[in-house]
Amino acid sequence: MRLTVQLDMFNTTRPMAFAILWLDTEKRQWSREAHSGLDLPEWGSLHVDCGNTLVCGPSENTLAYVLEGLNLDCRYRLFEGDSGYALRYTEGRWAPSNGHWHIQCIDNQRGQPEHELFTTGKNS
Template sequence: MRVTVHLDSFDQLDPTAYAIIWIDTEGRKWSREGHAGVTLPEWGQCCSSPRGTSLLACEDQREVCLLEALDLGASDGPFEGEGGAAHLNAGISTGPLEARWRVQCIDESVPDPEDGLFADEA
């Protein structure tokens, strides 16, 4: 399943900043599909945590962002319009940036990401 998530409300950084990420729920990977005013790696792994879903960087597996309360394994979700708090670890001295996430689209098919294969696949 493909889940498209829109991240916004990065008011500490830039009120117009946003990122759109694609999550492959079966492969447990994510990719950045679009962004402005906020920097995210191009792709990485995602994993469940007690607080939600963690997006990990492809290079060093550090947590880039926590999508609080997003449960990719829930039998009744995720669903379009679902949302919650996002905590972006931007590496700035003030700590994580607080933002919001919202499920923009659920696609039950398994299309390729915009830029082709993930870098760790042959």
């Protein structure tokens, strides 16, 4: 299963900042499909902790976002239009900035992402 998730509403200098992420729930990896005003790597790993999804960079110890309430282990509870709070962690800041996540699409078919960065394990 893959999810297309939009991240937005972060308190940044660019009020229209957003990112569209493609989440692969089987491989527990993600890729950045589109973004503006939010600095994040092109791909990374996903983890679930206490019912929240942790969006990490290619180095698994680099936390970028926490998607509160988005539990990839409970697939039956995932639905298009679901939304929740997102915490954005940036280097050099002690406190995360608050935003929102929103599931735009759920695809139960096996398919290839538009940008296959993480499927090959290479960043090219």
